[in-house]
Amino acid sequence: MMARALMGMAAALALATTVPVMPAHAGEKAQGALPAPLHAQLDAQYDRVIADLIRITETPAPPFKEAERAALFAQMLRDAGLDDVSIDAEGNVLALRPGREDGPVFVVSAHLDTVFPEGTPITVTREGERLLAPGIGDDSLGLASLLVWARLLEANGLTTRQPLLFVGTVGEEGAGDLRGVRYLFTKGAYAGRIGAFLSVDNADAGRIVNAAVGSRRYRLAFKGPGGHSYGAFGIVNPMGAMAEAVRGIHAIAVPTEPKTTYAATVVAGGTSVNAIPDLVTLDVDMRSGDPAALGQLENAVLAAAAAGVAAENGARSTAAGTVTLDPQLIGDRPAGKTPPDHPLVASAMRASHAAGFAARLDQSSTDSNIPMSLGIPALTIGTGAGGGRTHSLEEYLETGRERFVAGLSVGLAIILDHAEAAPK
Numbered sequence: 001m002m003a004r005a006l007m008g009m010a011a012a013l014a015l016a017t018t019v020p021v022m023p024a025h026a027g028e029k030a031q032g033a034l035p036a037p038l039h040a041q042l043d044a045q046y047d048r049v050i051a052d053l054i055r056i057t058e059t060p061a062p063p064f065k066e067a068e069r070a071a072l073f074a075q076m077l078r079d080a081g082l083d084d085v086s087i088d089a090e091g092n093v094l095a096l097r098p099g100r101e102d103g104p105v106f107v108v109s110a111h112l113d114t115v116f117p118e119g120t121p122i123t124v125t126r127e128g129e130r131l132l133a134p135g136i137g138d139d140s141l142g143l144a145s146l147l148v149w150a151r152l153l154e155a156n157g158l159t160t161r162q163p164l165l166f167v168g169t170v171g172e173e174g175a176g177d178l179r180g181v182r183y184l185f186t187k188g189a190y191a192g193r194i195g196a197f198l199s200v201d202n203a204d205a206g207r208i209v210n211a212a213v214g215s216r217r218y219r220l221a222f223k224g225p226g227g228h229s230y231g232a233f234g235i236v237n238p239m240g241a242m243a244e245a246v247r248g249i250h251a252i253a254v255p256t257e258p259k260t261t262y263a264a265t266v267v268a269g270g271t272s273v274n275a276i277p278d279l280v281t282l283d284v285d286m287r288s289g290d291p292a293a294l295g296q297l298e299n300a301v302l303a304a305a306a307a308g309v310a311a312e313n314g315a316r317s318t319a320a321g322t323v324t325l326d327p328q329l330i331g332d333r334p335a336g337k338t339p340p341d342h343p344l345v346a347s348a349m350r351a352s353h354a355a356g357f358a359a360r361l362d363q364s365s366t367d368s369n370i371p372m373s374l375g376i377p378a379l380t381i382g383t384g385a386g387g388g389r390t391h392s393l394e395e396y397l398e399t400g401r402e403r404f405v406a407g408l409s410v411g412l413a414i415i416l417d418h419a420e421a422a423p424k
């Protein structure tokens with residue numbers, strides 16, 4: 001209703017018959033730019049988008065506590081004119097916009113969660129054309145972009161061939177481990193019915209992520225009998241096993257292409273300077289764009305940890321008990337790729353380039369990891385006019401009008417093109 005009130009029903013109806021929507025798969029699909037009347041409408045929505053952006057940003061969404069922002073986003077989707085809005089069992093917000101055909105859905109998504117813990121003060125401030133606040137770009141901007149695209153589709157009475165499913169996901173960041181998008185693709189009501197996925201998750205409208213860097217993260221628990229540092233001297237020590245494991249892990253050779261990495265990152269354990277510990281834990285982060293390389297690395301890391309345990313058990317007395325290894329998988333983001341020659345990639349490159357951005361392909365770890373790993377075409381794109389200091393309290397967005405609107409146009413142009421939009 002809001003959108004119609006803003007634009008005027010008559011204008012919207014008039015536009016429905018006059019907006020030249022790009023013809024589906026017609027020989028020279030324009031140059032991918034948003035049609036001028038829609039671009040003008042997007043520009044007219046600038047103040048509204050900024051207001052939405054501020055409202056979303058100032059509604060906290062700490063890891064695993066996205067419910068308040070989810071409720072707000074669900075209401076905003078209803079206000080944008082979408083009727084079928086719900087929140088699934090994992091906490092994702094879903095809004096279905098039916099298509100001309102009842103086939104696989106095209107998901108357009110942004111993430112609800114931030115990296116900032118509960119209690120972080122979040123007030124948006126302005127410095128010239130810059131807006132500053134934790135999480136304003138990552139990913140409040142993506143959520144606000146979805147809203148304006150939905151409003152314009154509704155106001156112009158545009159239909160798409162596939163149903164569009166607008167989604168706000170939970171758990172994209174850090175320990176969330178992609179729990180929202182994983183649920184969407186494997187357990188939710190639309191599991192098995194998603195044909196393509198577009199995640200909007202950065203402020204660079206030239207950056208098109210078509211490759212998913214996968215990660216496997218372990219907490220390796222080394223357990224032993226423990227004892228007095230003086231009285232029990234000579235018994236096995238989990239600390240020794242862990243140290244040997246780190247040495248072994250850091251001797252693993254990995255490919256440089258695709259970039260494959262590992263790091264021992266966090267250690268914990270021990271109770272007192274005069275006690276041989278009964279527990280030491282080591283966190284290890286592993287990443288690669290190649291699922292096979294990541295699998296080999298994982299096997300090598302676990303083998304190095306096991307070798308560390310064996311070495312310690314061989315080096316000292318096991319009379320009071322042996323050292324054992326308990327590896328817990330604490331992070332799992334699968335690798336994958338959408339081929340550079342896929343039509344969705346071509347559509348995104350055209351749209352970004354046509355809007356004046358330096359369109360280029362990139363790789364990252366985002367919500368698209370899940371569909372890419374399942375072989376479902378997926379991209380993560382940027383929107384808006386750039387920003388920086390992501391994941392810090394000094395995060396900011398550039399909001400200079402012309403460039404910002406150009407950035408917003410990219411995602412909408414991709415949707416119109418890929419989902420074959422047409423007047424009702």
Ligand SMILES: [Zn+2]
Pocket residue numbers: 111138139172201
């Ligand atoms: Zn993000």
